[in-house]
Amino acid sequence: MSDPKPLSVPLDPHTLGVQQLFVQHQRQLRVFVLALTPDFAAADDIMQETFLEVSRQAAAFVPGSNFPAWARRIAKFKVLALSRNRQRAALRFADDVVEALAAAAPADLDEAQHDAAVGELRKCLDKLGPAARELVRLRYFGEHLPAEIAALRLQSVNAINVTLARSRAALRECMERGRRLREAPP
Amino acid sequence: MNDDRLARLVSGYLDGQLTPDERSELEDLLRRSATARAQFWRDSRLHALLHEVENVGGPAAAECRGRLPRRRFGSAAALLTGAAGIALLVALGVHYWPRPLRATVPAGAAHETTTTAVAVLTRTLNAQWSTPADTHTVGAALDPGWLRLRAGIAYLEFFNGVGMVVEGPAELQLISAREAFCRAGRLRADVPPVARGFTVRTPQFQVVDRGTAFGLYAADGRAEVHVFKGKVTLQVAAAQPRDLSGGEALAVAPDGTLQRIPSNQAAFLSAADVERQSAMLQGQQVQAWRDAAARLNADPSLILRFDFEQDARTERALHNLAEHRPPAGDATIVGCASAAGRWPGKGALEFRNLSDRVRVSVPGIYRSLSMVAWVRVDRLECLFNSLFMTDAFEPGAVHWQIRRNGSLHLAIAGPGNESAVDYNYDSPGVFDAARLGCWTQVAMVYDSTKRQMTQYVDGQPVGRSPIARVIPLRISHGELGNWNQGNSSDPVPIRYLSGRMDEFALFDRALNDQEILDLYTMGSAGPAQR
Numbered sequence: 001m002s003d004p005k006p007l008s009v010p011l012d013p014h015t016l017g018v019q020q021l022f023v024q025h026q027r028q029l030r031v032f033v034l035a036l037t038p039d040f041a042a043a044d045d046i047m048q049e050t051f052l053e054v055s056r057q058a059a060a061f062v063p064g065s066n067f068p069a070w071a072r073r074i075a076k077f078k079v080l081a082l083s084r085n086r087q088r089a090a091l092r093f094a095d096d097v098v099e100a101l102a103a104a105a106p107a108d109l110d111e112a113q114h115d116a117a118v119g120e121l122r123k124c125l126d127k128l129g130p131a132a133r134e135l136v137r138l139r140y141f142g143e144h145l146p147a148e149i150a151a152l153r154l155q156s157v158n159a160i161n162v163t164l165a166r167s168r169a170a171l172r173e174c175m176e177r178g179r180r181l182r183e184a185p186p
Numbered sequence: 187m188n189d190d191r192l193a194r195l196v197s198g199y200l201d202g203q204l205t206p207d208e209r210s211e212l213e214d215l216l217r218r219s220a221t222a223r224a225q226f227w228r229d230s231r232l233h234a235l236l237h238e239v240e241n242v243g244g245p246a247a248a249e250c251r252g253r254l255p256r257r258r259f260g261s262a263a264a265l266l267t268g269a270a271g272i273a274l275l276v277a278l279g280v281h282y283w284p285r286p287l288r289a290t291v292p293a294g295a296a297h298e299t300t301t302t303a304v305a306v307l308t309r310t311l312n313a314q315w316s317t318p319a320d321t322h323t324v325g326a327a328l329d330p331g332w333l334r335l336r337a338g339i340a341y342l343e344f345f346n347g348v349g350m351v352v353e354g355p356a357e358l359q360l361i362s363a364r365e366a367f368c369r370a371g372r373l374r375a376d377v378p379p380v381a382r383g384f385t386v387r388t389p390q391f392q393v394v395d396r397g398t399a400f401g402l403y404a405a406d407g408r409a410e411v412h413v414f415k416g417k418v419t420l421q422v423a424a425a426q427p428r429d430l431s432g433g434e435a436l437a438v439a440p441d442g443t444l445q446r447i448p449s450n451q452a453a454f455l456s457a458a459d460v461e462r463q464s465a466m467l468q469g470q471q472v473q474a475w476r477d478a479a480a481r482l483n484a485d486p487s488l489i490l491r492f493d494f495e496q497d498a499r500t501e502r503a504l505h506n507l508a509e510h511r512p513p514a515g516d517a518t519i520v521g522c523a524s525a526a527g528r529w530p531g532k533g534a535l536e537f538r539n540l541s542d543r544v545r546v547s548v549p550g551i552y553r554s555l556s557m558v559a560w561v562r563v564d565r566l567e568c569l570f571n572s573l574f575m576t577d578a579f580e581p582g583a584v585h586w587q588i589r590r591n592g593s594l595h596l597a598i599a600g601p602g603n604e605s606a607v608d609y610n611y612d613s614p615g616v617f618d619a620a621r622l623g624c625w626t627q628v629a630m631v632y633d634s635t636k637r638q639m640t641q642y643v644d645g646q647p648v649g650r651s652p653i654a655r656v657i658p659l660r661i662s663h664g665e666l667g668n669w670n671q672g673n674s675s676d677p678v679p680i681r682y683l684s685g686r687m688d689e690f691a692l693f694d695r696a697l698n699d700q701e702i703l704d705l706y707t708m709g710s711a712g713p714a715q716r
Contacts, residue, residue, distance in 0.1 A: 027238060035230035038200045040237060041591060044569055048679060091202075097213045104223040106231075121235050139201070140240035143591060146201050157203075165197040172232055 018058040021067045022051055028108040029071050035105070036079045036098055040143050042091050046082075050075045068108045076102045116182075117175070124174035132167040139164060189225070196226055200233045301619065303327035304363040305344040309464055313338035314354065323644070325624040333358045335371070341460050346381040350374065351455050374401045374454040377416075390438040391422040398432070401454035407440030412449045468529060478708040482691070483507045489514050489548060490692040495533040498524045504544055514692075517546040517666070527688030528560060528625045528709070534688035535667075538564075540680060543668035548661040548692070555659050556697040557586060558629040558705050559666075563617055563685040566590050572681045573628065574690075575669040582660035585669075586630055587681065592617035594641040594649065596630050598657050609657060613641045613649030625688075627706045632659060633696035640699075645706030647699060666690060 022029075026047070033050070034043045053074050054061075061070055076099075082092055092098060109117065125133065138149045146160040153160070195212040198204045204212065215222045305328045315321040316334035328342065335354035342350050345363040352358055356371025365385045377384045377395045384395040386402055390409040393402060398416025403409065411420060412435040421427045422438060430436060435449035483491060488508040496505060504517040519535065521542035527534035535544065557574055569590050576583035576599075583599035592615035600609055617626075629642035634656040641649045663670075667683040689709060697705075 030238070031231050031234040034234040034237065035227065038230065038233060039202060041589065044590070048569055052679065093209075093213055093216070097216050100217060101223060101226065104220065104227065106227055117235060118239055121232075121239050125239065136236065137240060140236045146203060161198070161201065161203060164201060165194065168197065168229070168232055168236075169193070171236070172228070175232075 014063075015055060015058040017063070018061050018067075019051075019055055022054050022071060024111070025068050025071060025108065027114055028068065029075060031108075032072055032102075032105055033075050033079070036076070036093070036101065037082065037091050039091050042082070046075060046078045049078045053078065072102065072105070120175050120178045121171065123178065124171050127174060128167060128170065132163060132170070135160065135163055136167055136171075192222055192225060193229070196229045200230060301327060302329050303345070303620075304330055304360050305342045305350075307340060308343050308349075309339075309341040309460055311339040311460060311463055311467060313340050323624065327620050328360055330360050330362065333360065339455065339460060339463075341457060344381070344384070346384065347378045348381045348384050349376045349457050351457060351460055353455060368402060368404050370405050372401070372403045372454060374456060375399065376457065390442075391420055394419040394421070394427075396429070401451070403453075408437065410435060410437045410447065412451065412454065414449065414451050472529065472531075475708060479507075482705075483509050485693070486510050487693045487695040488691060489694050490517075490546060490690065492517065492544075492690045493533070494527065494535055494688045494690075497533075498522060498535060513549040515547060517544050519544055522667075525686050527686070532688055534562075534686045536686045537667035537683040538685075540682055541668075542682060543670070544666040545670075546661075546664050546666065548664065550660075550694075551582065552659045552661075552694050553634045553656070554632055554694070554696040555584065556629065556631045556693040556695065556702075558627065558689075558691045558693075558697075558702065559687055560625060560627050560689040560709055561683070561685055561687045562623065562625045563588060563621070563683070564623055565684040566592065566617060566622070567684045568679075568681050570595065570679070570681045571683050572665065572667055572669050573683065574664060574666055574692075575681070576661050576664040577670045580660060580662070582658050584632075584659055584661060584664070588617055588683075591615050592621075594628060594630070594643070596632075596639060596641065598632070598659065600657060609653075609655075611639045611641070611649065611651045613643075616643045616648050627709055629697075629702045629705070631696050631698075631702070635696065642699075642702050642706075644710070645703040647702075 029050070030043065030047060033046050034040070037043045037046055050071065054071060057074070061067070079092055079098055080095060093101070108114075125136065128136065135149065135153075138144050138153075139146075142149075146157050146164065149155075150157040150160045192212075192215055195204065195208055195215070198208060199212060216226060307322050307324055307326050307328055310322075310324055314336040316336050320332070320334050322328065322333065322340075333340065333342075333352065333356070335352060335356045335358075337354045339354070340352045342352065344350065344360075344366075348364075350366075351374045353372040356373065357369040358371060358373070359367040359369070361367060364381065364383060365387070367387045369389065373386075375384065375386065375395070376399045377397060379397050382395060382397045386393045386395075388402065388404045388409045389407070390404070391411070393400065393411050396417040396419060398418055399414040400416075400418055401410075401412040401414065403412075411418065411430065413430045413432050415432040417429055417431050419427050419429055420436065422444065423442065433449050435447045437445045437447050439445065479493060482488065485508075488510065491507040492504050493507060494504070498504075498519055502519045504519050506514055506516050508514070521539055522535040522537060522544065525534045525536035526532065535542075537543070559573060561573065563571070566588060570587040571590075572585075572587050574584065574586045576585060579599045581599055581601045585595075585597040585599070587595045587597075589595045589612070594613040594616060596611040598609035627642070627644050629645075631640045631642075632653070633639070634653065637653040637656060639651050639653055640647050667687060669679075669681040671679075691705075
């Protein structure tokens with residue numbers, strides 16, 4: 001029996017720098033990935049694989065060029081690679097739709113804008129009714145699908161779907177209002 | 187285009203609810219219309235932001251990106267910011283995606299993991315719960331609700347510090363950390379000064395503690411309260427509350443009449459009594475476990491069995507106890523500190539560093555396999571946390587892991603170039619916050635004859651899937667509690683286990699449900715420890 005291999009080879013400063021960029025942009029990249037694979041566990045896998053691929057291909061990244069666009073391209077290929085097996089292909093759209101959506105994706109927010117959006121969303125969540133708030137919590141913190149929530153709450157799946165959709169619409173409007181207020185002249 | 191229809195389809199897509207027809211409909215809308223694509227991005231962005239907000243703490247926590255074994259590096263390392271985190275990871279030779287912290291957000295952050303538990307079950311003696319659904323394991327946090335004990339004894343500690351011995355048959359409803367309702371049963375409560383005001387109600391009366399130890403008995407409409415020391419306030423129906431002091435006792439008959447009776451401390455077991463009995467029982471049970479283990483070691487289908495009882499500080503070859511000594515030999519311990527196992531005196535290995543692992547060698551090709559392990563998972567640090575993993579991804583490789591979401595995950599690598607994920611079996615999430623830190627039996631059975639794959643927790647099946655295509659299983663070289671990717675200098679995803687293991691067995695046949703349950707019963711004989 002041989003000893004286990006060392007876990008890694010040392011990294012050069014350039015690769016290290018590229019990994020740092022990934023860390024800085026990971027929250028925005030995750031928005032992109034979760035849109036193309038809305039399943040949280042699958043999106044985690046894509047992020048993990050994207051990180052490894054970004055590390056492998058670090059030498060190809062030109063410092064000063066557009067890192068988010070480069071990372072998105074790699075993430076998109078990882079999403080397309082999901083089709084290699086049947087179970088997971090169901091988690092995403094057809095190839096041409098993934099391509100069309102990726103091309104139409106709005107540019108990443110910068111870190112401050114992203115933080116502002118997150119802060120705004122927190123405030124809006126506080127304004128939700130308790131039942132809707134709990135539902136959002138089950139869906140996004142508990143990572144339960146509507147069918148599981150329905151079983152937990154003894155409600156129909158349809159009722160859960162409707163309430164979730166309404167809660168998200170309310171949150172979207174609330175954030176939109178907040179943004180308009182922020183940008184309105186004093 | 188109908189905006190409502192689009193919104194409904196996108197919502198269904200985000201929640202994994204679309205039928206194939208609806209999916210095609212949504213795809214067509216997105217192909218045709220730039221407006222639809224814009225709306226799609228607006229809605230899916232909210233989906234991602236909601237997940238982020240619900241899983242990461244406030245703005246301070248958003249900076250936390252390192253996930254490292256905290257005991258080794260201290261709490262400061264757990265709060266590494268991105269650049270420093272990466273630098274340290276690289277210094278350690280680690281490559282993985284540093285996912286933002288989840289659940290372990292700093293105190294005071296707006297969105298912490300929450301618990302509704304009010305007490306913890308500390309000890310049981312021959313406890314028989316009324317129904318399987320009512321079963322509680324030692325170490326489990328208890329939410330408000332009923333404890334129904336058909337027989338035996340349970341010792342609980344309320345979060346306010348009250349210790350309570352409950353003797354079955356008993357029906358006790360936990361209401362909060364300071365209140366319980368006893369419909370039937372015999373119980374003794376020891377109430378420290380900080381928990382004054384602790385209240386137990388029965389159908390006949392209410393006892394409010396004033397700093398004391400008291401016993402309470404309720405059955406068939408009759409109830410008694412015995413005060414051993416200190417004082418309680420007793421409220422019977424609408425009568426004036428009255429105080430009872432140490433040495434006093436009162437009985438309430440079904441017709442409501444009150445009667446003074448002698449206080450009888452001997453009729454109620456104390457925590458110390460439970461502890462003594464528990465130690466005695468445990469000695470017998472551990473002996474029973476040893477006897478059963480000796481029979482198990484002689485099972486001809488047993489390929490590997492480790493009981494982790496040897497001293498890992500001096501002996502780094504882990505003895506394979508399977509007597510028929512098939513081709514598999516001893517294993518090798520790499521890293522891994524010695525630790526305490528399921529009961530006092532039981533040996534275990536602790537996995538907590540990135541390099542900790544036990545390397546095994548199992549030549550051969552197998553039609554069916556069963557694995558049974560006793561583990562105490564402390565944290566789910568990684569996306570995948572290894573229980574047992576064959577090196578690399580050779581066809582037939584067996585990868586048994588716990589996912590970050592707490593589900594048991596078995597993956598068999600397919601033949602040729604097919605991706606391993608074609609043969610993935612996931613249980614529902616079973617390692618939730620309440621199970622972390624508790625000793626648990628996990629098992630998997632790959633049954634090529636029945637063409638089904640089953641995973642078990644504490645003797646009970648938690649997930650069963652048909653095997654679409656039987657793959658001959660191959661282990662060759664593998665690891666407990668970690669993974670060796672085996673090839674190339676590619677970055678290696680980190681999949682180490684954060685926790686302990688104190689028993690492991692591998693069989694070259696499919697065990698049935700009853701056999702797994704028997705192994706659980708035999709292994710849980712000693713009172714489980716936190």
